[in-house]
Amino acid sequence: SCSDQWRIYQHTLPLHFHINHGDQLCSCSPKKYCLWYRYTIDEMSNMLDALRGRLDLCQKWKILVNRLISNDHQNLIDFNDIEKHTTSGVLCLRDDIRIKMEEKLAEAIEYRQMAKNILKLTLNDINQLKNRVKSIGITFNEMKTIQNILTDCLHYQDEIKILLQSDKLQSTDVYSNYIERNNQYHIELPIIERLKLFYQASIWYELVQKTLNRTISSSKLRSLISSGQTFQALHQQIQQKINELQIQLQQLEYWEEKTRPLTKEEQVIPVELLDYMIGLTIE
Numbered sequence: 001s002c003s004d005q006w007r008i009y010q011h012t013l014p015l016h017f018h019i020n021h022g023d024q025l026c027s028c029s030p031k032k033y034c035l036w037y038r039y040t041i042d043e044m045s046n047m048l049d050a051l052r053g054r055l056d057l058c059q060k061w062k063i064l065v066n067r068l069i070s071n072d073h074q075n076l077i078d079f080n081d082i083e084k085h086t087t088s089g090v091l092c093l094r095d096d097i098r099i100k101m102e103e104k105l106a107e108a109i110e111y112r113q114m115a116k117n118i119l120k121l122t123l124n125d126i127n128q129l130k131n132r133v134k135s136i137g138i139t140f141n142e143m144k145t146i147q148n149i150l151t152d153c154l155h156y157q158d159e160i161k162i163l164l165q166s167d168k169l170q171s172t173d174v175y176s177n178y179i180e181r182n183n184q185y186h187i188e189l190p191i192i193e194r195l196k197l198f199y200q201a202s203i204w205y206e207l208v209q210k211t212l213n214r215t216i217s218s219s220k221l222r223s224l225i226s227s228g229q230t231f232q233a234l235h236q237q238i239q240q241k242i243n244e245l246q247i248q249l250q251q252l253e254y255w256e257e258k259t260r261p262l263t264k265e266e267q268v269i270p271v272e273l274l275d276y277m278i279g280l281t282i283e
Contacts, residue, residue, distance in 0.1 A: 065097065068104055068137050076139035079108055108138040115142035122188045126150055153185045160191050164198055169237040172206060175199035201231035201238055208241055212248075218256065221249040 064077055082105065111133050114125075126146060133139055160178055163170065175198050182192050208224055225245050232239045 079140040
């Protein structure tokens, strides 16, 4: 048997001592042994859960890396997901893969900054930005916002196309309302310039309609025809109205030509009429 001092020392040794030095155990009954654990069973369960969670993160990181370094970017990876796993996962990468990842992240940060400056982007800029983001396989919240704006903007553009292709020229209010709506998108659409031309054409058309209801000089008609020729290719109604003005101008010029000799002749008052008028004055 061992001494009490040795027994106390032996019984209070950590578990790993007994595993590594099992041949040094005393001759006491195993029932009298006292084992000290570094962790409790509950703590071991928590550690096991933590290891499982870390393994899950590593698996996700591996999937993200494989998707990024591949050429298949059908489904873009969220920038926040990459940042979440980068700190713990980047140390597991080979140098060549790590460098490629860092380059992609640098590009993503640059494109993200561009997306934040959406008020300065044109429609062409946005399409180029979308293609660049797709090429690196990474997306971010700002791109979702841009996509929503772009979807609304393209729908708005389609409405304008239908409006401009209408057989009937619309009133100035209709065109002006569409022009005002453009301000809410903060994106330059090429079709807006054409919309503004239709708006100006509508103003001209309404002016002509009002003018034709009253007497008008030939010079005024010529001025209307000249200003309307800017818009005659836009819509059939504009061309028809210009044709009507030209016909009216021809008729007016015809009658002006006919009446010109009459206005130039001096009026001759008969002598009898003069005598009669003088007589009335004397009386």
